[in-house]
Amino acid sequence: DTEVTQTPKHLVMGMTNKKSLKCEQHMGHRAMYWYKQKAKKPPELMFVYSYEKLSINESVPSRFSPECPNSSLLNLHLHALQPEDSALYLCASSQDRTGTSEFFGPGTRLTVT
Amino acid sequence: DAKTTQPNSMESNEEEPVHLPCNHSTISGTDYIHWYRQLPSQGPEYVIHGLTSNVNNRMASLAIAEDRKSSTLILHRATLRDAAVYYCILRDGGQNFVFGPGTRLSVLP
Numbered sequence: 297d298t299e300v301t302q303t304p305k306h307l308v309m310g311m312t313n314k315k316s317l318k319c320e321q322h323m324g325h326r327a328m329y330w331y332k333q334k335a336k337k338p339p340e341l342m343f344v345y346s347y348e349k350l351s352i353n354e355s356v357p358s359r360f361s362p363e364c365p366n367s368s369l370l371n372l373h374l375h376a377l378q379p380e381d382s383a384l385y386l387c388a389s390s391q392d393r394t395g396t397s398e399f400f401g402p403g404t405r406l407t408v409t
Numbered sequence: 410d411a412k413t414t415q416p417n418s419m420e421s422n423e424e425e426p427v428h429l430p431c432n433h434s435t436i437s438g439t440d441y442i443h444w445y446r447q448l449p450s451q452g453p454e455y456v457i458h459g460l461t462s463n464v465n466n467r468m469a470s471l472a473i474a475e476d477r478k479s480s481t482l483i484l485h486r487a488t489l490r491d492a493a494v495y496y497c498i499l500r501d502g503g504q505n506f507v508f509g510p511g512t513r514l515s516v517l518p
Contacts, residue, residue: 388453397458
């Protein structure tokens with residue numbers, strides 16, 4: 297199994313809703329990442345987990361809350377989002393943080409109304 | 410993070426070779442050169458990476474200049490499915506991937 301899966305594919309939520317994005321990989325990778333990508337822009341790093349511990353938070357607002365329950369799963373909990381948070385949210389994983397390539401999932405397209 | 414510069418867009422005809430350039434004049438000795446591509450409505454996909462020597466795989470070839478200040482991704486026969494945004498990224502071990510704007514490749518039938 298050499299893929300990163302993300303659910304749901306699409307999500308529409310109101311500004312008062314709470315929702316979660318899920319990412320899963322079964323490649324034995326020990327580093328996992330969340331990126332945000334606005335339309336026609338490159339992906340921007342949000343969070344990095346290394347060996348299930350949060351190692352990087354790129355000054356992301358607290359309405360985004362990551363969680364890594366085990367080495368295969370990565371969640372992104374969403375609460376009180378703003379319309380400008382509408383974007384494609386990409387999950388990626390790599391063997392570890394030491395210069396190896398990252399494998400990306402297909403993303404969750406989020407719309408905040 | 411060392412920066413890269415790429416053309417905003419390029420066009421190619423189907424079944425012809427494509428050479429996608431990337432300049433990285435401030436590259437450090439331990440930076441690997443990575444190439445990713447992103448097809449419409451998909452996540453980025455690994456293409457190839459290298460340090461000093463030219464590299465080949467089933468998708469593409471990577472030609473690295475002797476001084477490492479530039480590199481070229483070569484698609485040997487472009488197909489319509491190769492139309493994508495191609496990102497050239499420098500990364501040292503343990504650093505983050507920082508995506509630049511990339512090159513949008515159009516392939517004409």
